[in-house]
Structure formats: structure tokens, C-alpha cells
Amino acid sequence: xxxxxxxxxxxxxxxxxxxxxxxxxxxxxxxxxxxxxxxxxxxxxxxxxxxxxxxxxxxxxxxxxxxxxxxxxxxxxxxxxxxxxxxxxxxxxxxx
Numbered sequence: 553x554x555x556x557x558x559x560x561x562x563x564x565x566x567x568x569x570x571x572x573x574x575x576x577x578x579x580x581x582x583x584x585x586x587x588x589x590x591x592x593x594x595x596x597x598x599x600x601x602x603x604x605x606x607x608x609x610x611x612x613x614x615x616x617x618x619x620x621x622x623x624x625x626x627x628x629x630x631x632x633x634x635x636x637x638x639x640x641x642x643x644x645x646x647x648x
Contacts, residue, residue: 569609596625
């Protein structure tokens with residue numbers, strides 16, 4: 553099979569995806585700290601950012617989880633927030 557070289561746009565999107573994954577990995581660590589400190593407003597802010605960017609890279613389930621996390625944090629629902637942070641972490645690791 554002949555491999556077709558990537559276009560400049562494909563290379564650029566690969567680089568952006570890599571940068572996004574590095575950023576979201578740092579975000580997930582920060583979410584853990586914020587959760588332990590009960591900083592729901594900041595959790596919601598990070599979830600909003602992840603929600604907005606995930607879809608660009610075809611991570612639609614990540615978008616959905618981040619959206620749910622944003623609402624759980626807004627409601628300061630500790631149990632649901634914990635569950636969604638765990639689900640988002642697992643999803644990102646599986647799709648990295």
C-alpha cells in the first residue's frame with residue numbers, strides 16, 4: 553500500500569490535537585486539585601473550556617461529559633462532579 557503524504561492542514565491539525573491533549577491532561581490534574589478544594593466555579597470554567605475544544609478534534613463524548621461536568625459543578629453536586637471528572641479522565645486517556 554502506498555502512503556500518501558499528509559497535507560499542511562493535516563499536519564497542522566495533528567499538532568493542534570497534540571497541544572490540546574497536553575493541555576487537557578494538565579486540566580484534568582487541576583480538576584482533581586480543585587475538586588479537593590471544593591472550587592466548583594473553577595471546575596465549571598475548565599469544563600466549559602474542554603467542552604468547547606473537544607468537538608473540534610472529534611471527541612464528541614468528551615464534549616458531552618464536559619458539558620455535564622459544567623452543570624454539575626454549577627449546581628455544586630459533589631458526587632456527580634466526582635463521577636464526571638473520573639469519566640472525563642478515563643475518556644481522554646482512552647482517546648489520547
